[in-house]
Amino acid sequence: MDLNLSDEQRLLRESAERFVAESYDANHRRKMANDPLGYSPAVWKQFAELGWLALPIAEEFGGLGGGAVETGILMEAFGRGLVSEPYVATVVLAAALIGACGSTAQKQARLPRVADGSLKLAFAHSERAARFDLSKVATIANKAAQGWRVAGSKIAVLDGHAADEIIVSAHIHEHQGPSGRIGLFLMPARTPSLAISDYPRLGGGQACNIELSDVHLPEDALLGDGRDALPAIEAVVDRAMAALGAEAVGIMQTLLDTTLEYTKIRKQFGRPLSANQVIRHRLADMAMQVDEARSIALRAALKVDAEPIERARAASGAKAKIGKCARFIGEQSIQLHGGMGVTEELEVGAYFKRLVAFDTLFGGSAHHYRRYAELGRTAISA
Template sequence: MDFDLNEDQSLLRDSVERLCADLYPSLEARQARLKAQQGFPEEGWRHFAELGVLGLPFSEDDGGLGGGPVETALVMEAVGRNLAVEPLLASLVLGSTALRLGGSAAQRARHVPGVIDGSLRLTLAHTERQSRYDLEDVATTARRAGDGFTLNGAKSVVPNADAAGLLVVSARVSGERRDHRGIGLFLVPADAPGVAVEPYPTQDGGRAAEVAFTDVALPADAALGDPEGGLPLLERVVEHGIAALAAEAVGSMDALHALTVEYLKTRKQFGVPVGSFQALQHRAVDMLIALEQARSMALYGAMMVEAEDAQARAAALAAVKVQVNKACRFVGQEAVQLHGGIGMTLEYVGAHHFKRLAMIEYQLGDTAHHLRRITRSEGGLLAA
């Protein structure tokens, strides 16, 4: 099997890396960008749009570039390496995947052009206070009202909700709170009457929000696909999110490992660089091994995320998240220990990589959650 990038993929990777390096030449530049009203400056988002990144997942028929999971992974790896704060996970991956896979031709025609040119941002609102990582645990309701729906409920930790113009909201149309049937995904304008967004910064420098819905009136065409059979679509959206997070983690771990090796070469103790001590060399190698294992699993995730077999796909992405989570924790902790006190100093970029890796470990499912999913997969991993 050929794992080399083709010419277009190499060009995409190099272009996005250059853009991210230009936007984030230093930690000071990143911290300055975080002070923008929505946690990132609009000009950076326009640059991603002009480069064509925001149209990457959409088909050429919809005006996009027709890219796949590998192309998205290349973008997210650059995001992780440079600690970019633009809401690419929320809009490019989660929101756009829901629209791409679940939207009708009319819905795509209405919204995709704005997503591609950067004038419309999306995000996924599915987590609730009681649900933890269980996608089927949905208490928010969308009751039928005439030809449409009335939305009531609340979502927690919605990524970049204050910067989104359109929310993809999971809501229960019928059934009990944990039933697998009866769940729909709905396109909800963020400024619709009855929508209240309370944003806040997250520990890694990102943005999230608590979002409440009070008697929000939705037309019938707000539903993405079957309004009572949306759980499989939600699962696919999250799987794409896991694949993208894995690539972002690889980029961040790669940068953190390079920072650590450079520090070991320059930090002196007893008159010699500490990197000359064999024990520390071994620990740096262990970091590299964990990084490369995570890189392999991220590639596996990009290959499996569009597999037709739902059970094999779910088991594969759960395995990807487990391995990447473990690598995030190991590489992050080793980097802090090998740096010493400076590794936790917020004036040092390594500490911000550590914080982002710690957040990735818990986004879209922690290690214990995905280990349980693998256990319940009844051989799906072996089939994958």
């Protein structure tokens, strides 16, 4: 297998890295951290102009038809700049669900608007009692005479405060047809009886909790034909974990580069820290962890279209391994910077916070080690 990037992929990497380096300096990140919106609408418009919002969307709906590898290239560059725009929520999660489950009319009405930047989306699925189990959904959608009645609550909705529409998962209950299957419902963010409570995320960006108090939705709010959406949810979340793993690699690479540079200029007893053999060993260990994380993130991206168990094992294996690598890199970076590593003057702490957030998003390393093992047993028994 040839793992070298194509010419188009190299151009994407170079343009993304250049844009992030020019647009995301320390001042911009501090400004976004103090901004209630949490991201820049002007930058979001530039994302659309550069074609990044259209990247993984099918060509027939105004996209570029890119795959998970191209998304990973972009996300790694985003990690270097601690990008806070709602790219994962809108493009990687919600738009992918519409592409997988939506009717032709629903796709035509929304995906071109995602690609041109005029529509932002969010995916509300996590619940307090689920503990990262995607099949556990307590929110209920009851079939009504004219449409649907949805009630329940969702937590940790990525960038839900910025969304024009929110995709909400719920168990479908209706008089005729099988009940208990999970459906996806499109609802405008300003829907009556829908309450959104937003808060800042660790490491930048925003999230929110949602309360649905008997929300009334029209018949066509149901995404697609109403068949069980759990397989599509699992596939899209696995794809999102591969993308977030690539973002974590970009963060880790930045911490490694920053720490290496710091140990060259920081002197102790008249010598640079990098002259100390123990420090060199630590830096070498950090470099190895970054390379391991990059390799397994690429493997997860290459497996997103594999059969479900193989895809899920690749995603969980990457999430678990990258989570451990991320914590090691973050801790070593802070320690080698000494007391400066946790001050506002340096951004090491901000990058470390984003890595901590990555480790818990969609389940931490312990959860995904268990999932990886369970999937392996399922594969053997099958």
